[in-house]
Amino acid sequence: xxxxxxxxxxxxxxxxxxxxxxxxxxxxxxxxxxxxxxxxxxxxxxxxxxxxxxxxxxxxxxxxxxxxxxxxxxxxxxxxxxxxxxxxxxxxxxxxxxxxxxxxxxxxxxxxxxxxxxxxxxxxxxxxxxxxxxxxxxxxxxxxxxxxxxxxxxxxxxxxxxxxxxxxxxxxxxxxxxxxxxxxxxxxxxxxxxxxxxxxxxxxxxxxxxxxxxxxxxxxxxxxxxxxxxxxxxxxxxxxxxxxxxxxxxxxxxxxxxxxxxxxxxxxxxxxxxxxxxxxxxxxxxxxxxxxxxxxxxxxxxxxxxxxxxxxxxxxxxxxxxxxxxxxxxxxxxxxxxxxxxxxxxxxxxxxxxxxxxxxxxxxxxxxxxxxxxxxxxxxxxxxxxxxxxxxxxxxxxxxxxxxxxxxxxxxxxxxxxxxxxxxxxxxxxxxxxxxxxxxxxxxxxxxxxxxxxxxxxxxxxxxxxxxxxxxxxxxxxxxxxxxxxxxxxxxxxxxxxxxxxxxxxxxxxxxxxxxxxxxxxxxxxxxxxxxxxxxxxxxxxxxxxxxxxxxxxxxxxxxxxxxxxxxxxxxxxxxxxxxxxxxxxxxxxxxxxxxxxxxxxxxxxxxxxxxxxxxxxxxxx
Amino acid sequence: xxxxxxxxxxxxxxxxxxxxxxxxxxxxxxxxxxxxxxxxxxxxxxxxxxxxxxxxxxxxxxxxxxxxxxxxxxxxxxxxxxxxxxxxxxxxxxxxxxxxxxxxxxxxxxxxxxxxxxxxxxxxxxxxxxxxxxxxxxxxxxxxxxxxxxxxxxxxxxxxxxxxxxxxxxxxxxxxxxxxxxxxx
Numbered sequence: 001x002x003x004x005x006x007x008x009x010x011x012x013x014x015x016x017x018x019x020x021x022x023x024x025x026x027x028x029x030x031x032x033x034x035x036x037x038x039x040x041x042x043x044x045x046x047x048x049x050x051x052x053x054x055x056x057x058x059x060x061x062x063x064x065x066x067x068x069x070x071x072x073x074x075x076x077x078x079x080x081x082x083x084x085x086x087x088x089x090x091x092x093x094x095x096x097x098x099x100x101x102x103x104x105x106x107x108x109x110x111x112x113x114x115x116x117x118x119x120x121x122x123x124x125x126x127x128x129x130x131x132x133x134x135x136x137x138x139x140x141x142x143x144x145x146x147x148x149x150x151x152x153x154x155x156x157x158x159x160x161x162x163x164x165x166x167x168x169x170x171x172x173x174x175x176x177x178x179x180x181x182x183x184x185x186x187x188x189x190x191x192x193x194x195x196x197x198x199x200x201x202x203x204x205x206x207x208x209x210x211x212x213x214x215x216x217x218x219x220x221x222x223x224x225x226x227x228x229x230x231x232x233x234x235x236x237x238x239x240x241x242x243x244x245x246x247x248x249x250x251x252x253x254x255x256x257x258x259x260x261x262x263x264x265x266x267x268x269x270x271x272x273x274x275x276x277x278x279x280x281x282x283x284x285x286x287x288x289x290x291x292x293x294x295x296x297x298x299x300x301x302x303x304x305x306x307x308x309x310x311x312x313x314x315x316x317x318x319x320x321x322x323x324x325x326x327x328x329x330x331x332x333x334x335x336x337x338x339x340x341x342x343x344x345x346x347x348x349x350x351x352x353x354x355x356x357x358x359x360x361x362x363x364x365x366x367x368x369x370x371x372x373x374x375x376x377x378x379x380x381x382x383x384x385x386x387x388x389x390x391x392x393x394x395x396x397x398x399x400x401x402x403x404x405x406x407x408x409x410x411x412x413x414x415x416x417x418x419x420x421x422x423x424x425x426x427x428x429x430x431x432x433x434x435x436x437x438x439x440x441x442x443x444x445x446x447x448x449x450x451x452x453x454x455x456x457x458x459x460x461x462x463x464x465x466x467x468x469x470x471x472x473x474x475x476x477x478x479x480x481x482x483x484x485x486x487x488x489x490x491x492x493x494x495x496x497x498x499x500x501x502x503x504x505x506x507x508x509x510x511x512x513x514x515x516x517x518x519x520x521x522x523x524x525x526x527x528x529x530x531x532x533x534x535x536x537x538x539x540x541x542x543x544x545x546x547x548x549x550x551x552x553x554x555x556x557x558x559x560x561x562x563x564x565x566x567x568x569x570x571x572x573x574x575x576x577x578x579x580x581x582x583x584x585x586x587x588x589x590x591x592x593x594x595x596x597x598x599x600x601x602x603x604x605x606x607x608x609x610x611x612x613x614x615x616x617x618x619x620x621x622x
Numbered sequence: 623x624x625x626x627x628x629x630x631x632x633x634x635x636x637x638x639x640x641x642x643x644x645x646x647x648x649x650x651x652x653x654x655x656x657x658x659x660x661x662x663x664x665x666x667x668x669x670x671x672x673x674x675x676x677x678x679x680x681x682x683x684x685x686x687x688x689x690x691x692x693x694x695x696x697x698x699x700x701x702x703x704x705x706x707x708x709x710x711x712x713x714x715x716x717x718x719x720x721x722x723x724x725x726x727x728x729x730x731x732x733x734x735x736x737x738x739x740x741x742x743x744x745x746x747x748x749x750x751x752x753x754x755x756x757x758x759x760x761x762x763x764x765x766x767x768x769x770x771x772x773x774x775x776x777x778x779x780x781x782x783x784x785x786x787x788x789x790x791x792x793x794x795x796x797x798x799x800x801x802x803x804x805x806x807x
Binding site: 001002073190191192193194197453456457472473474475492494495496497498 | 658659661663665666668669671673675677678806
């Protein structure tokens with residue numbers, strides 16, 4: 001194979017036999033390198049060249065090169081890879097120098113960010129009973145786990161899916177998702193070079209892997225009751241009563257959580273009058289006469305307000321075994337991750353409004369439809385505009401132009417008075433996200449048999465980390481193993497053309513994928529049963545708007561006062577004093593709203609052993 | 623010993639070495655494939671494997687003087703990396719063959735003009751024409767046809783030359799190691 005390495009005029013320029021044949025440098029060795037490392041595979045190549053001097057290199061930084069090959073000079077060029085020359089080599093004075101090329105388009109940050117953002121499903125109407133295909137996208141991304149700045153990290157959309165990002169190594173440069181555990185193409189390799197094959201077992205998952213989701217919120221119920229309460233009674237001490245009416249905001253009881261939203265009363269003189277003897281000495285010269293007393297009818301009308309807060313925390317523990325072969329030392333339980341969900345009633349998907357871009361310090365530009373949060377409200381942009389500092393709804397120079405319109409927040413739950421989260425509705429999305437997230441971890445760890453070997457480069461020219469390899473090797477149980485390519489070096493070193501390959505083979509036990517039985521659910525092939533803890537509700541917040549007072553009594557009404565006055569008059573005492581000693585009063589009591597310390601609820605999800613690929617037999621039955 | 627003819631007795635053609643009178647009395651050319659043409663391994667299933675690219679199927683040539691050498695050739699410009707063009711002596715011919723029924727053969731190296739001979743196993747000449755590296759028989763071969771030719775070798779000096787003088791005999795000894803330059807146009 002004749003190797004060619006030539007600069008490109010642009011990263012997407014077509015390969016041209018007349019422009020791109022031959023070597024731009026004296027290339028001593030050139031190696032295509034690609035490795036699974038974290039969540040992003042970035043292919044590239046390295047070349048060792050005869051040092052052309054600083055002048056020979058300085059023309060190229062940031063420029064794209066294409067590496068191609070062909071069998072003979074009369075064949076058309078075939079692209080091996082194209083990539084960007086990154087920086088100048090660190091060693092510039094030696095006889096040779098090493099150049100590094102990475103297969104990234106010029107605006108790689110933006111490319112991968114927009115690809116990731118397309119996978120971010122914000123708060124949507126989530127129907128837990130819809131077909132899996134319809135709800136899958138929402139279950140692979142949980143905005144409660146990330147803040148509004150989530151899109152800064154394009155890898156976090158992969159946490160709940162068996163995928164990796166991989167940059168393309170050829171034209172057109174770009175990024176796409178590749179499966180974590182299976183290859184796009186399976187290559188059969190029966191030409192591994194003897195004495196180069198190595199097998200080691202890395203870090204398999206423990207027997208049971210656990211993941212905990214924590215939802216924390218303050219259950220809050222605050223408002224006024226839906227109905228006014230009214231009533232009327234008669235009293236002789238009406239002035240006294242009316243002068244002491246409670247005001248708005250006065251508490252009902254001590255620390256009961258209840259207050260008066262309003263309290264009003266009116267009084268009308270009664271038509272009934274009574275004449276009583278006034279014989280006591282207080283009446284002096286008038287003693288022996290009579291007094292006429294007349295009660296007033298008081299109508300009251302009040303509305304109670306409640307204010308209830310209760311700290312709540314819910315744990316959802318997902319335990320997931322893998323259907324895998326036994327590896328020494330794996331008889332344990334491992335808590336893989338604890339994920340705290342964000343505030344359930346906050347909008348975690350809408351970014352805060354900002355006047356300028358924090359990186360470039362340029363004025364922030366907003367397009368129609370952009371959503372922002374400001375002053376605890378959510379707004380949507382009505383026109384394209386540059387941010388105006390301070391934030392304003394209308395254009396500063398032309399107030400006829402409305403820049404922003406208020407819009408509802410996108411929060412996970414809108415009713416914060418709820419006493420439970422896990423178990424229904426929106427929470428199912430969180431639960432299934434947790435299952436998928438743990439599934440990814442367990443699946444990735446199950447690719448625990450690492451087989452590395454060398455093979456002739458010719459057969460490896462087009463193998464990438466998106467592919468898998470079936471390696472035929474007599475010393476393995478079954479004579480072969482299958483694994484995804486975790487790293488590959490396609491090397492042209494002098495005359496030697498060799499590929500150094502590492503594959504990751506799953507240690508699944510080959511059992512069939514589980515199917516859900518009775519009372520079991522299935523998500524992404526994971527079958528599980530749920531066990532939700534009982535909800536402790538010392539106060540039923542949902543009933544507070546309509547709960548009736550346990551006491552709403554008017555004591556010492558007109559009848560009782562009259563009877564005391566009559567008795568006093570009959571005994572020669574002052575009936576007025578008798579009435580005054582029995583002033584009318586009203587007692588109102590609502591069930592108090594006790595706030596307890598943190599109320600914690602525990603629920604569990606138990607998975608049937610999940611299906612992971614079986615690529616190698618490391619515990620053959622004897 | 624050729625007395626009175628003031629030329630070198632060797633038939634090797636190498637203007638770059640400027641071989642002439644009192645030089646090249648008893649030259650030895652050792653020709654073998656370069657080491658890089660072999661990267662031999664075996665697969666895990668025991669099959670032999672040459673990891674070297676076919677582009678590296680190149681020859682190395684070591685030219686050494688022999689008995690009675692009196693003057694060295696022009697070695698001043700024969701440092702590693704310097705190039706020379708060489709046609710081996712007539713005894714150091716390259717050989718190829720055409721099987722029964724075949725008519726053409728593309729030689730791997732450029733033949734020296736007029737050096738090609740095509741003969742059958744009984745040493746009878748077989749008629750042919752030649753265009754560049756392509757040898758074409760006028761009639762399809764009825765027996766295996768052997769092709770002998772002198773290649774024009776483009777060489778690069780790979781090692782420092784050796785040059786020694788023996789004063790009592792007034793003789794010199796030298797050798798130089800070269801490999802085909804290779805590369806593609």
